[in-house]
Amino acid sequence: MEQTWRWFGPDDAVKLPDIRQTGATGIVTALHHVPYGVVWTVEEIEARKSQIAADPTLGLRWSVVESLPIHESIKIGEGNLTPYFDNYRQSLRNLAQCGITTVCYNFMPVVDWTRTELAHPLPGGGTALRFNLHEFAAFDCFMLQRPGADAEFSSETLARATEWYERSSETDRRKLLNNIMAGLPGAYDRYDIPGLRVMLDRYRGIDRDALRANLARFLREVIPTAEEVGIRMCIHPDDPPRSLMGLPRIVSNEEDIAFILDAVDSPANGLTICSGSLGAGAANDVPGIAERFAERIWFAHLRNVAKDPDGSFMEADHLGGDTDMVAVVTTLLEEQKRRKDAGDPRWRIPMRPDHGHELLDDVGKPTHPGYPAIGRLKGLAELRGVMKAVSTLRDLPL
Template sequence: MEQTWRWFGPDEVIQLNHIRQTGATGIVTALHHIPYGVVWSVEEIQKRKRMIEADASLGLRWSVVESLPIHESIKIGEGDLAPLFDNYRQSLRNLAECGIKTVCYNFMPVLDWTRTDLAAPVPGGGRALRFNAHEHAAFDCFMLERPGAEDEYAPELLARARAWFDRATEADKRTLLANIMAGLPGAFDRYDIPGLRRMLDRYKGMTREALRERLARFLREVIPTAEEVGIRMCVHPDDPPRPMFGLPRIVSNEDDLAFLVGAVESEANGITFCTGSLGAGRTNDVPALAKRFASKIAFVHLRNVAKEEDGSFQEAEHLGGDVDMVSVVTTLLEEQKRRRDAGDPRWRLPFRPDHGHELLDDVGKATHPGYPAIGRLRGLAEIRGVMTAVAAIKGLPV
């Protein structure tokens, strides 16, 4: 599998020469400075590509776009969407012209990944991302004050949420809001409480079925263009895979993935297989999902989570937690062999180590939450070891 690394661009603390030291050669990045819905021009794409390839001795290439964002109006289905679809299609054409053929995106309404604690302690002094169910409920019910929210939580969890809110200082509340907003690491917009309420109001009455139809329409609009120019689109699962703040989530489980790949039958309509996002779902059998949808996987995020009974979870070590990483990696390597044997010139799957712990010198550095250097380096090294061992035992191509 192609070892890749997410890079947020030239202003990030972790630079390209650091990435090469991890062993990764593929860069996963996006043009975060361009507002949602605006065309990514060939000039802007080439500018980023030249940055990545400037030092030929590093041997780096722009392997995956993560993400080419979908404008919120498309998800809501409001207004004249034709210009937004036209712009998205043109961005795909421009990326293909520049030789970038794998595009990750998500269809999560309003918010991307959501955590309530960005510095949960791990043994030895490191820090991890964490989702505390009672803090999420406290934010939803008592800070956001979403109508009807209290009816959606179990009484015991709601009581813990109320207790947290009653003892929370104003600084605690500001930190919780900031932590939830941090899940938009490359987003163009951020929300305060009034802004988030206004955004949620735009989705008022949105059902799961209606949001699914918005996704299906998006796929019908853009997949033919992706197919035409040789791009593989790959949706990222919801994180966490559950309704958030009254909004439906529709890329959360086996049924959702089956709906997605069936909405438009095409090699260009694929999946970003994220073991952590899917792993946070209590009923998701992640190794089984990898087997069922192996042929539709175009990009892979490998990370792990440890779940708790109340719905809380924490980012675990890459080979720890609840997901059987060895089983998943074995399935991916077997799928690679199938593709190679079938003559697919793009048979090697790009993967990246997702969300790492802050360890050693990373603690306190101004990296994006979940994206420190050392924690991800550890994860990449562990996964590389699993890949090498499985490939050697089973005679599979790495």
């Protein structure tokens, strides 16, 4: 698999020479400064490519777009969407013209990945990302004051949420809001409480079926263009794979993925397998999902989580959580061999170590939450070892 690394652009605290030291050669990035719904021009794309390739001794290339964001109006299905679809299609054409042909995206309404703690303490002084269901319930019920929110949590969770809220300070509450918003690391807009209420009101009446229909419409609009220009689109699962703030989430399990891939049956309509996002769902068999949809997996996020019975979870070591990472990696390597044997010139699946613990000299550095250098380097080294061992034992191409 091609070893890649997420980079948030020139302002990222992790610099391109640092990335090369990890052993990664592919860069996963986006034009985060371009507002949602606006065309990514050839000039902007080439400028970012030039930044990545400026030092040829590093041997880096822009391998994957993560992500080409979808305007919220498309998800809601409101207003005249033709300009947004036109712009998205033009961005795909421009990316293909520049030689970038793997595009990761998501269809999560309002918020992206969501955590309530960004620095949960680990033994020895490191930190991890964590999602505490009772803290999210406190946010939803008492800070956001969403009507009907309390009906979506158990009595035990509500009791813990009430206790947390009653003893929390204004500083604690501001921190919780900021933590939840931190899951939009490349977002053009973030929300305060009033802004969130406005966004939730826009989604009034959008249930699971309606959101699915809006995603299917998006796919019908853009996948033919992606196929025409050689782009492989790969949707990212919901993180966490559960409803948040009453908003439906529709990329959370095996059934959801099957619906999406069947909605437009094209090789251009593919999947980003994220072992951490799917792994946070108690009912999800992540190795089984990888095996079922292997032929449509174009990108892999490899990380692990340790789940609690109430639905809370924490980012674990890449090989130390609830998901059998060896089984997932084996499936991906076997799929690579199938593609190579079939003559696919793009047989190698790009992968990146997703989310890492904040460790050693990275503690306190201004890196994006979940994206410190050392924790991801540790994860990549572990995953590289698994890949090498499986490849050697099963005679599979790396």
